Amino acid sequence: MNIIETVGVKRTFNLGEVEVQALKGIDLRVKKGEFLVILGPSGSGKTTLLNCLGGIDSPTHGTIKVEGVDISSFKETKLSEYRRNKVGWIFQFFNLIPSLTAVENVALALEMAHDKKDMMKRSREALSLVGIPDKANMFPSQLSGGEQQRVAVARALVKKPKIVLADEPTGNLDWVTGNKIADLMKDLNQKEGITFIVVSHDTSITGVADRVIHLMDGQISNEKINDPKAKKVMGEC
Ligand SMILES: Nc1ncnc2c1ncn2[C@@H]1O[C@H](COP(=O)(O)OP(=O)(O)OP(=O)(O)O)[C@@H](O)[C@H]1O
Ligand SMILES: [Mg+2]
DSSP states (O other): OEEEEEEEEEEEEEETTEEEEEEEEEEEEEETTOEEEEEOOTTSSHHHHHHHHTTSSOOSEEEEEETTEEGGGOOHHHHHHHHHHHEEEEETTOOOOTTSOHHHHHHHHHHHTTOOTTHHHHHHHHHHHTTOGGGTTOOGGGSOHHHHHHHHHHHHHTTOOSEEEEESTTTTSOHHHHHHHHHHHHHHHHHHOOEEEEEESOGGGGGGOSEEEEEETTEEEEEEEOOGGGOOOOOOO
């Protein structure tokens, strides 16, 4: 079953006289529970595509169906409801709030979604899920880059989203730590059945993907389905 289906998605930015066609007609189907990696050079439209899929931005043409519902026609209220309830985000620079502890950073995602029941307990559970229950009361500055990204993964997961969108999640980590985060995401994808769409320049992340697509100049230029039998053995997270 497809959780996401896009047809002819275009996104054009008008900068006065100049028009930038960031996406030039994306037809993409993502299966429920799939781990999809999107590769592509800088400026090829990766972030623009994620933003459209995550309801941060809307396409100028085409449709994006999520679980059969066309979100590209949503007005702001429904779009923000979609963002709040269905999507978790992971970013390159973690985007944690420095004055909040790890568990408070995770809890903030629930607070913003007005979903405060057992908020701290659920946030601690999310930190356990990503392997750092002992870091709950530490501030981001007291954590390593890998640990900060684990907090960010916990924050993305605490709302139990159906889809996690990650924009260069290993881009600010060394190779070994990046691989551990990739393995953690894959583990969560398999255990929790969450659909992951991960944008990366980092070809090592393709090892955990079910499918890899390449974006080139706003279009899908190539697609490769990974052989499940050849899948990377999961390391300790
Ligand atoms: N808000 C915007 N206004 C104008 N142009 C934009 C905007 N966002 C993106 N673009 C343009 O759209 C194109 C695609 O940008 P995008 O950020 O999606 O690329 P990317 O593949 O994520 O690149 P990178 O790997 O460097 O992050 C670029 O030419 C960019 O300048
Ligand atoms: Mg980008």
